[in-house]
Amino acid sequence: MSLAAGAAIFRTVDSDRFREPIRGFLVTFEGGEGSGKSTQIERLAEFLRAEGHEVVTAREPGTTEVGEAVREILLRTAPEHLSAEAELALFLAARAELVAEIVRPALEAGAVVLLDRYGDSSVAYQGYGRGLDPGRVAELNAFVTRGLAPDLTVLIDVPVEASAARSRARAPDRIERAGTQFHRRVRDGYREMALNEPERFVVLDGTGSIETVQSAIRDRIQDALASRILTPRTESS
Numbered sequence: 001m002s003l004a005a006g007a008a009i010f011r012t013v014d015s016d017r018f019r020e021p022i023r024g025f026l027v028t029f030e031g032g033e034g035s036g037k038s039t040q041i042e043r044l045a046e047f048l049r050a051e052g053h054e055v056v057t058a059r060e061p062g063t064t065e066v067g068e069a070v071r072e073i074l075l076r077t078a079p080e081h082l083s084a085e086a087e088l089a090l091f092l093a094a095r096a097e098l099v100a101e102i103v104r105p106a107l108e109a110g111a112v113v114l115l116d117r118y119g120d121s122s123v124a125y126q127g128y129g130r131g132l133d134p135g136r137v138a139e140l141n142a143f144v145t146r147g148l149a150p151d152l153t154v155l156i157d158v159p160v161e162a163s164a165a166r167s168r169a170r171a172p173d174r175i176e177r178a179g180t181q182f183h184r185r186v187r188d189g190y191r192e193m194a195l196n197e198p199e200r201f202v203v204l205d206g207t208g209s210i211e212t213v214q215s216a217i218r219d220r221i222q223d224a225l226a227s228r229i230l231t232p233r234t235e236s237s
């Protein structure tokens with residue numbers, strides 16, 4: 001790609017951002033299989049709503065029509081040996097739709113958006129896990145989301161053995177069946193990403209009780225929201 005074309009892509013990203021100021025707050029949840037993300041998100045959403053925030057939750061892949069179709073293909077019907085590039089392209093398509101249809105409009109309306117997986121999942125699974133260049137995957141994330149990065153990312157870290165046990169307990173899907181070495185690379189990848197971006201990532205020990213993990217998440221999110229001076233709905237109306 002020529003330099004000129006690259007510059008044009010970034011101009012588009014910048015001008016989109018200036019046209020639609022983003023007032024909300026984007027929190028993404030990441031981690032290996034069975035890290036308890038969805039339970040934590042449910043509880044956090046309830047808590048934040050009770051505090052008066054507008055909260056939107058979504059999961060990846062899924063939530064939009066295209067996202068649910070991609071989920072069905074990637075987790076159920078695709079062959080075990082699907083190429084890493086095809087796998088990535090499908091996750092990216094689901095992400096582009098989710099951002100365009102749900103995440104960006106919600107943020108523009110001032111909501112707190114809680115996402116069960118986002119771009120870091122592709123960097124961890126298709127990058128570190130399947131062996132694609134993690135930096136390239138991150139660039140593609142920026143492209144399909146028009147540069148929409150999380151304000152905060154909660155990484156719920158669980159040892160691979162614990163995840164495997166939870167996956168076995170509930171008929172493993174195509175990616176859960178990818179093997180221990182794969183899941184070890186995913187976990188190490190996540191930890192490396194968190195070390196590289198300590199201001200964005202909060203890493204929590206997922207082997208703790210649901211309550212312990214939840215209270216650590218709440219503390220961190222309340223601090224972050226306070227520092228952004230995000231006024232809850234009840235106070236602004």
Ligand code: TYD
Nearest residue numbers: 032033034060061091117121122125175176
């Ligand atoms: P899901 O059942 O939602 O798993 P979990 O409860 O662990 O989030 O399935 C999503 C699977 O898809 C999970 O194995 C991670 C994988 N995945 C990727 O490999 N790349 C991605 O970009 C995303 C979003 C998910």
